[in-house]
Amino acid sequence: MQQLAVWRVPYDSEVSHTVAVVTAELVANAVTHGRLxxxxxxxxxxxLPGHVRVEVTDARPERLLPTVPAAEVRSLEADSGRGLLLVAAYAERWGCEVRDTCTKTVWAEIACPY
Structure with a gap:
């Protein structure tokens, strides 16, 4: 997260860790579910003023995300299924937008006081 350092967000800050977790989840979802x-x-x-926005755009606009993560919590032994719950917990806001016929963008905004 070299860009955060350019923006003077401390490397070991909560903001830096949160951006890393949210980025990892959204990118992993794009690689797993949004690939063609x-x-x-x-x-x-x-x-953005007061926020860092993470955006991941993939090639599967027909695979929209739910606006709210599933209410049921997966088993602790499950390999997947809890990622968007993490995004919802860490991000101030998040969502999914179809901007054209070939892509969708999943985004999350993390509060950043720096």
Whole structure:
């Protein structure tokens, strides 16, 4: 997260850790669920007033995310299924937008006082 350092967000801060966790989850979802042969995903990190915004765009607009993570909690032994719960817990806001016919963007905003 070199970009956070450029924005003067301390490396070992809660903001830095939160951005890393949210980024890892959204990118992992794009790689796992948003892939098409020959098409990659795009990752963007934006500085907004009071927030850092993580955006991950993939090639599967037909696979929309639920607006609220599933209420049921997966078994602790399950390998997957809890990632969006983490995103919802860490992010101030998050969502999914279809901006064109070929892509969707999942985004999360993390509060940043720096």
């Amino acid at each position: 042969p020959g098409r990659d995903f795009r990752f963007s990190l934006l500085r």
